[in-house]
Amino acid sequence: xxxxxxxxxxxxxxxxxxxxxxxxxxxxxxxxxxxxxxxxxxxxxxxxxxxxxxxxxxxxxxxxxxxxxxxxxxxxxxxxxxxxxxxxxxxxxxxxxxxxxxxxxxxxxxxxxxxxxxxxxxxxxxxxxxxxxxxxxxxxxxxxxxxxxxxxxxxxxxxxxxxxxxxxxxxxxxxxxxxxxxxxxxxxxxxxxxxxxxxxxxxxxxxxxxxxxxxxxxxxxxxxxxxxxxxxxxxxxxxxxxxxxxxxxxxxxxxxxxxxxxxxxxxxxxxxxxxxxxxxxxxxxxxxxxxxxxxxxxxxxxxxxxxxxxxxxxxxxxxxxxxxxxxxxxxxxxxxxxxxxxxxxxxxxxxxxxxxxxxxxxxxxxxxxxxxxxxxxxxxxxxxxxxxxx
Amino acid sequence: xxxxxxxxxxxxxxxxxxxxxxxxxxxxxxxxxxxxxxxxxxxxxxxxxxxxxxxxxxxxxxxxxxxxxxxxxxxxxxxxxxxxxxxxxxxxxxxxxxxxxxxxxxxxxxxxxxxxxxxxxxxxxxxxxxxxxxxxxxxxxxxxxxxxxxxxxxxxxxxxxxxxxxxxxxxxxxxxxxxxxxxxxxxxxxxxxxxxxxxxxxxxxxxxxxxxxxxxxxxxxxxxxxxxxxxxxxxxxxxxxxxxxxxxxxxxxxxxxxxxxxxxxxxxxxxxxxxxxxxxxxxxxxxxxxxxxxxxxxxxxxxxxxxxxxxxxxxxxxxxxxxxxxxxxxxxxxxxxxxxxxxxxxxxxxxxxxxxxxxxxx
Numbered sequence: 065x066x067x068x069x070x071x072x073x074x075x076x077x078x079x080x081x082x083x084x085x086x087x088x089x090x091x092x093x094x095x096x097x098x099x100x101x102x103x104x105x106x107x108x109x110x111x112x113x114x115x116x117x118x119x120x121x122x123x124x125x126x127x128x129x130x131x132x133x134x135x136x137x138x139x140x141x142x143x144x145x146x147x148x149x150x151x152x153x154x155x156x157x158x159x160x161x162x163x164x165x166x167x168x169x170x171x172x173x174x175x176x177x178x179x180x181x182x183x184x185x186x187x188x189x190x191x192x193x194x195x196x197x198x199x200x201x202x203x204x205x206x207x208x209x210x211x212x213x214x215x216x217x218x219x220x221x222x223x224x225x226x227x228x229x230x231x232x233x234x235x236x237x238x239x240x241x242x243x244x245x246x247x248x249x250x251x252x253x254x255x256x257x258x259x260x261x262x263x264x265x266x267x268x269x270x271x272x273x274x275x276x277x278x279x280x281x282x283x284x285x286x287x288x289x290x291x292x293x294x295x296x297x298x299x300x301x302x303x304x305x306x307x308x309x310x311x312x313x314x315x316x317x318x319x320x321x322x323x324x325x326x327x328x329x330x331x332x333x334x335x336x337x338x339x340x341x342x343x344x345x346x347x348x349x350x351x352x353x354x355x356x357x358x359x360x361x362x363x364x365x366x367x368x369x370x371x372x373x374x375x376x377x378x379x380x381x382x383x384x385x386x387x388x389x390x391x392x393x394x395x396x397x398x399x400x401x402x403x404x405x406x407x408x409x410x411x412x413x414x415x416x417x418x419x420x421x422x423x424x425x426x427x428x429x430x431x432x433x434x435x436x437x438x439x440x441x442x443x444x445x446x447x448x449x450x451x452x453x454x
Numbered sequence: 455x456x457x458x459x460x461x462x463x464x465x466x467x468x469x470x471x472x473x474x475x476x477x478x479x480x481x482x483x484x485x486x487x488x489x490x491x492x493x494x495x496x497x498x499x500x501x502x503x504x505x506x507x508x509x510x511x512x513x514x515x516x517x518x519x520x521x522x523x524x525x526x527x528x529x530x531x532x533x534x535x536x537x538x539x540x541x542x543x544x545x546x547x548x549x550x551x552x553x554x555x556x557x558x559x560x561x562x563x564x565x566x567x568x569x570x571x572x573x574x575x576x577x578x579x580x581x582x583x584x585x586x587x588x589x590x591x592x593x594x595x596x597x598x599x600x601x602x603x604x605x606x607x608x609x610x611x612x613x614x615x616x617x618x619x620x621x622x623x624x625x626x627x628x629x630x631x632x633x634x635x636x637x638x639x640x641x642x643x644x645x646x647x648x649x650x651x652x653x654x655x656x657x658x659x660x661x662x663x664x665x666x667x668x669x670x671x672x673x674x675x676x677x678x679x680x681x682x683x684x685x686x687x688x689x690x691x692x693x694x695x696x697x698x699x700x701x702x703x704x705x706x707x708x709x710x711x712x713x714x715x716x717x718x719x720x721x722x723x724x725x726x727x728x729x730x731x732x733x734x735x736x737x738x739x740x741x742x743x744x745x746x747x748x749x750x751x752x753x754x755x756x757x758x759x760x761x762x763x764x765x766x767x768x769x770x771x772x773x774x775x776x777x778x779x780x781x782x783x784x785x786x787x788x789x790x791x792x793x794x795x796x797x798x799x800x801x802x803x804x805x806x807x808x809x810x811x812x813x814x815x816x
Binding site: 067338339341342343345346347349350351353354357371374377378441444445447448451452453454 | 696700703704714717720721723724725727728731732733735736738739743746755758761762765806807810811813814
């Protein structure tokens with residue numbers, strides 16, 4: 065769609081060759097089908113990518129990354145999508161690792177970063193609570209200092225992948241008198257610590273994606289504190305910050321455009337369907353150009369403005385529009401459902417093409433995209449206050 | 455990379471020059487000039503010529519500034535903000551492109567200098583926005599017959615570039631004096647532009663500019679460039695409409711508090727801003743890629759930008775008038791003028807759904 069520079073074209077070739085050589089056929093088939101991947105499948109793929117530093121493409125080379133500039137990172141995402149390679153969306157790689165790089169001690173970096181890059185340790189993010197969703201600062205999980213350790217009590221909810229995770233970045237209130245954003249401390253907690261329990265929550269498509277995580281007098285060494293005591297809000301904002309731009313889901317939208325084309329071919333789409341699909345493709349072209357504009361700002365050393373919230377808002381809605389149209393193409397074949405198969409294998413119930421069965425699962429799963437990671441309403445509020453000055 | 459960001463684009467000298475003029479000398483009063491006041495219209499056109507804005511993409515030899523689609527888009531965006539209603543797009547963008555493609559250097563130089571004002575005349579009654587000629591015919595003796603409808607810029611044009619079928623039905627582009635028409639009906643359109651109906655009965659052509667594939671190609675490029683310019687003009691108009699509405703929400707007090715205290719209104723205006731940003735990005739992309747591929751790629755990306763800008767423009771036009779309340783639907787209000795222009799831009803050359811069809815067919 066967009067013309068590459070020479071460097072970009074060479075990198076794109078390199079990625080294509082790597083994917084052709086290293087992406088296991090069975091994994092590719094699972095991704096092409098749209099299956100939900102198991103923890104083991106994800107870890108295996110991260111390990112393969114790590115050979116080139118591409119599991120953490122933007123990270124410094126010292127920490128196992130490839131120091132890819134944003135534009136090359138976008139090409140890696142795009143080519144992975146087109147080749148049916150898994151999207152590496154692990155929170156360790158996307159948000160928690162970068163927060164450890166920014167706030168961690170040298171000892172913490174040495175302990176935690178290599179296993180994130182290699183896929184040996186997977187992380188989840190303990191932010192949301194029953195009473196603190198969009199309003200994260202209302203969190204109530206407590207952390208009390210007790211000599212050289214912290215004692216953590218409380219619970220987290222909507223914790224993605226906690227059941228597959230080895231570690232959790234937990235935000236806890238260490239000072240109840242220090243205002244809403246003050247008095248929050250970030251702790252790195254081993255999920256095997258006594259007192260940590262995980263209870264599954266199924267998405268409305270039957271897949272086990274969310275969890276509740278309970279902390280009952282969990283003892284955490286002060287060594288595991290990330291950043292200063294009471295500085296957890298800054299850690300959280302950083303974790304949500306640098307990768308915000310990639311929440312535009314440009315690469316994932318391109319994956320869906322490909323799926324939509326396949327669905328329209330299968331269904332023999334009529335003129336009306338083709339026009340509606342064209343409308344989404346046009347919006348994707350616009351989103352991509354705006355996304356590249358932000359990348360350009362980053363590469364030119366400019367701060368990313370608050371305008372970036374429009375990417376999350378637009379990209380997440382676009383995903384939902386694609387999914388709705390794909391399901392529509394498959395007609396009745398998109399309706400059957402087997403909760404056990406969804407829960408255990410991450411697959412839909414096939415009465416037609418496999419893609420039809422998966423489209424139903426994704427349609428329901430992706431309904432959450434405009435709610436997670438800052439709901440659409442939060443994005444609109446940020447834009448309206450900080451960009452439009454209303 | 456020119457025009458990569460809002461800042462870079464705003465800083466382009468030609469954008470600044472166009473904006474200064476349209477917000478300054480052009481001014482609110484002259485926007486409302488009446489069609490009959492030809493002296494005033496001529497003065498405005500002379501100013502555009504003096505500023506070099508009639509030759510944005512023309513070569514230096516023709517007195518132009520040798521810009522490309524990105525510069526055309528930049529000027530159009532400024533005109534969109536300022537509510538330029540003169541026929542700059544049909545004449546200085548579309549007709550100039552045709553003359554340039556057809557190697558008409560002398561005539562192009564006259565256009566750039568403001569000495570001639572040709573308007574492309576391709577629309578025929580009952581044929582919508584079809585780009586191929588219908589009943590209009592060029593006979594073997596070089597005489598033109600047929601009707602052209604809603605010729606944008608036609609009311610003040612001294613010449614027309616008429617599409618017609620020549621020998622064996624192949625398309626031709628014919629240069630003809632406006633005074634050669636048997637009948638002319640001049641009028642305004644509700645967005646402030648001027649247009650006219652022309653009927654030709656064996657009118658002698660000044661000359662034939664192109665025939666066959668060359669004619670089709672020249673018209674196609676010209677109309678793609680016009681569509682790009684309109685999409686960019688829509689971006690400028692959206693920017694201005696959003697600014698006006700922002701001020702209105704902050705200052706208008708109802709129920710004892712400013713309208714902006716209502717989250718519903720704030721979020722609706724923010725939705726408008728996001729759509730405008732998408733349109734701005736895609737227009738920028740279309741301008742950058744206009745010349746980089748073949749005709750099919752060009753048509754495809756321009757249709758995408760026109761569809762996006764048309765749809766976003768309609769949303770912004772409707773929402774910003776709604777939020778202005780009663781003042782928004784009055785003749786004199788700036789927001790109403792922007793509303794009219796945004797709707798007309800979407801309709802002209804084919805509204806968003808038609809552009810989407812072009813996009814997927816290209």
